[in-house]
Amino acid sequence: MDQIGLMRQLSLKTETKIVMVVLDGLGGLPDPITNKTELETANIPNLNALAAKSICGLSNPVLPGITPGSGPGHLALFGYDPLQYVIGRGVLEALGIDFDLRPGDVASRGNLCTLDTQGIITDRRAGRISTDKSRVIASQLNGLEIDGVQVIVEAVKDHRIVVVFRGEGLSDAVSDSDPQRVGLAPQPVTAINGSSNRMAQIANRFIAHASKVLTNHHPANGLLLRGFSRKPDFPSFKEVYNLDACAIAGYPMYRGLAKVVGMSVVKTGTTLTEEIQSLRDNFNSYDFFFFHVKGTDAAGEDGDFSRKVSVLENFDQFLPAIIELKPDVLIVTGDHSTPAILGGHGWQSVPVLVQGKYCRPDSVSVFSENACVGGGLGNIPACHLMPVAMANALKLEKFGA
Amino acid sequence: MDQIGLMRQLSLKTETKIVMVVLDGLGGLPDPITNKTELETANIPNLNALAAKSICGLSNPVLPGITPGSGPGHLALFGYDPLQYVIGRGVLEALGIDFDLRPGDVASRGNLCTLDTQGIITDRRAGRISTDKSRVIASQLNGLEIDGVQVIVEAVKDHRIVVVFRGEGLSDAVSDSDPQRVGLAPQPVTAINGSSNRMAQIANRFIAHASKVLTNHHPANGLLLRGFSRKPDFPSFKEVYNLDACAIAGYPMYRGLAKVVGMSVVKTGTTLTEEIQSLRDNFNSYDFFFFHVKGTDAAGEDGDFSRKVSVLENFDQFLPAIIELKPDVLIVTGDHSTPAILGGHGWQSVPVLVQGKYCRPDSVSVFSENACVGGGLGNIPACHLMPVAMANALKLEKFGA
Numbered sequence: 001m002d003q004i005g006l007m008r009q010l011s012l013k014t015e016t017k018i019v020m021v022v023l024d025g026l027g028g029l030p031d032p033i034t035n036k037t038e039l040e041t042a043n044i045p046n047l048n049a050l051a052a053k054s055i056c057g058l059s060n061p062v063l064p065g066i067t068p069g070s071g072p073g074h075l076a077l078f079g080y081d082p083l084q085y086v087i088g089r090g091v092l093e094a095l096g097i098d099f100d101l102r103p104g105d106v107a108s109r110g111n112l113c114t115l116d117t118q119g120i121i122t123d124r125r126a127g128r129i130s131t132d133k134s135r136v137i138a139s140q141l142n143g144l145e146i147d148g149v150q151v152i153v154e155a156v157k158d159h160r161i162v163v164v165f166r167g168e169g170l171s172d173a174v175s176d177s178d179p180q181r182v183g184l185a186p187q188p189v190t191a192i193n194g195s196s197n198r199m200a201q202i203a204n205r206f207i208a209h210a211s212k213v214l215t216n217h218h219p220a221n222g223l224l225l226r227g228f229s230r231k232p233d234f235p236s237f238k239e240v241y242n243l244d245a246c247a248i249a250g251y252p253m254y255r256g257l258a259k260v261v262g263m264s265v266v267k268t269g270t271t272l273t274e275e276i277q278s279l280r281d282n283f284n285s286y287d288f289f290f291f292h293v294k295g296t297d298a299a300g301e302d303g304d305f306s307r308k309v310s311v312l313e314n315f316d317q318f319l320p321a322i323i324e325l326k327p328d329v330l331i332v333t334g335d336h337s338t339p340a341i342l343g344g345h346g347w348q349s350v351p352v353l354v355q356g357k358y359c360r361p362d363s364v365s366v367f368s369e370n371a372c373v374g375g376g377l378g379n380i381p382a383c384h385l386m387p388v389a390m391a392n393a394l395k396l397e398k399f400g401a
Numbered sequence: 402m403d404q405i406g407l408m409r410q411l412s413l414k415t416e417t418k419i420v421m422v423v424l425d426g427l428g429g430l431p432d433p434i435t436n437k438t439e440l441e442t443a444n445i446p447n448l449n450a451l452a453a454k455s456i457c458g459l460s461n462p463v464l465p466g467i468t469p470g471s472g473p474g475h476l477a478l479f480g481y482d483p484l485q486y487v488i489g490r491g492v493l494e495a496l497g498i499d500f501d502l503r504p505g506d507v508a509s510r511g512n513l514c515t516l517d518t519q520g521i522i523t524d525r526r527a528g529r530i531s532t533d534k535s536r537v538i539a540s541q542l543n544g545l546e547i548d549g550v551q552v553i554v555e556a557v558k559d560h561r562i563v564v565v566f567r568g569e570g571l572s573d574a575v576s577d578s579d580p581q582r583v584g585l586a587p588q589p590v591t592a593i594n595g596s597s598n599r600m601a602q603i604a605n606r607f608i609a610h611a612s613k614v615l616t617n618h619h620p621a622n623g624l625l626l627r628g629f630s631r632k633p634d635f636p637s638f639k640e641v642y643n644l645d646a647c648a649i650a651g652y653p654m655y656r657g658l659a660k661v662v663g664m665s666v667v668k669t670g671t672t673l674t675e676e677i678q679s680l681r682d683n684f685n686s687y688d689f690f691f692f693h694v695k696g697t698d699a700a701g702e703d704g705d706f707s708r709k710v711s712v713l714e715n716f717d718q719f720l721p722a723i724i725e726l727k728p729d730v731l732i733v734t735g736d737h738s739t740p741a742i743l744g745g746h747g748w749q750s751v752p753v754l755v756q757g758k759y760c761r762p763d764s765v766s767v768f769s770e771n772a773c774v775g776g777g778l779g780n781i782p783a784c785h786l787m788p789v790a791m792a793n794a795l796k797l798e799k800f801g802a
Contacts, residue, residue: 029759029761030761030762037761058777058779062800063404063407063785063788064778064781064785064786064788064789065785065787065788065789065790065791065792065793065797066407066411066788066792066797066800067792067797067798067799067800068799068800068801069799069800069801070801071801072800072801073801082800082801083402083407086801087801092801339759339761341759342759344799345799346759346792347788347789347792347797348759348761349777349779369761369777370763370764370777373763373764373775373776373777373779374775378779378780379777379778379779379780379781
């Protein structure tokens, strides 16, 4: 039995409430001059005080050494092994722009690209054209109907677009047209099994149509599609944990990921003030809250050490407002590391604290990467955190008599 | 997807270089008088200074409590789960004497043994006869041809020999003749499936022939065969990690294990001076280096605590020569513990350090079993070290968007 099966079997409905705060990209690396990480640099008295009352540790989202994207990072925090529960690239892109994927839709990630006169790819990103230009092109490509299948095209960012096929009898078992290399021609989309011939044909007809539309849009005169995928049919938080879960997240990708596991996504904004207000407004109506903070990751991605420090300090000021609500279990962690000196997602383990009446606090009294090394949770896979949260909320039955 | 599949998917070819130093049998146990392990006793300033700049931890080669042989111990370090990637005993013996196993060959481990007049085994090791005597016997058994199959026999050490069957249509799906107990007769080799009848017949004919030859060699008047196996067809370092890997190892077993995963095995000697020279000579030509130090294990196996301490101190003097080459990632660990007071391989976790620009050093400033308990890597399966090394060398793409 896998962990999801175990949770299905053991989960109890109770009155207790769990708040899981995800400081996106929380883990960091030391500044070469000060030798302190972002967390170690930040003035975070409230987080430190909470750590002192918590059981702390480090978590690995996928496996040691593996740098996760946002999808796998969050699925792990939600208790779904990201090597087993995989979300396709097309679907992830669609989630990232809050696209309302319906059952049966097949989403693909598109790159606007540059082709030479022979049709060979010379730039897979069309010189990273602006989002504004992509929007114009997407609107020209949007709305085609092929053999009863509606093709919906939306810009994402720069050269990135999403192409969603909506209609009867589609399949995601088709190959990419994107060869992921320059110097080659785009590949025809081919069926991977017998039931995906129609999908491959429609995709190829769309690409042929797009080629004509794009002729005049050099450097964006070609289109590459990859990651054809459907919205996954994962068991929901309700089925697995018996939880009525609420997602408070200001950005589309995280709202989308929460929807994938069946959370209710409530109205909020992108500021902590708005998110805290949403938490307050909904606190009586749910028993699990996924509370997402984007700023830490965004600062890390930008390589902005001091902005990441500021975001952490700002969150620290809002932490008492969460504690005041008296959740039975409060977790603070991240979905992965985004060290500013790396300027992107990293593989480094992520600090975590779990506070609750029965957590058995350890000797960690500072919330930082190095302090958490000595925490009572040890260094564990991130997908074990949900069972730990459930247990601390007394929401799990004994396993075996 | 297993870890090997994940590495295949994520590995990038880059300019960075990884050096993995394997101090064979590194982990130890405290001397009952001083209460210090071999590592804790040794004067190793360079290893300690390196540990202070590294992320440290402990690794378990197979599972907690499991004592690995050299095969599983090294496969784990190479990132191949040793419970999934199994090398047969016969093949391991052949690798240990640098035997050039070819595709199709079936190798078996032989024990020269003592039989009584009824043909019952009274000593499975023939009084541990000398290697010299085994060599004489092996040469008498060597060179037989049975039904087109060549039988090659070579001495290993003491009573141990290797018997390799070379010809068409062989199979390793046959049972052992060695009952692994005294008081029983050797068992006939039997086919485990329909396609291994011929192999069983040939093995039995060889054993019958050997019995005649051995009659006059009491106490080595019998032969027991076990572990019939072929050289495994594991995916190579190149396929899995996109690495051009170089093995620097003075002893045949480790050269053989490196070949099993497709490393280039370069010329070297058994001294650290020679091994360091080989590392220097080849440093520009490869991007991964497996650097094997045998002395620690040999001393541990001999129960020689102070010699193991000396080997560690000697290695410590050579460490700066490795650091001078400026590998992007430097790992120092062992394939298992060989505590001198145990006088053999042990199951105890093995200290490990990983140094690189993005490793996030922890508070460990001494390289020892106990200090590494507090390391940032935690206590992890040894097969996770390769992904950690690859990540630190920036050789892995992000998993999922």
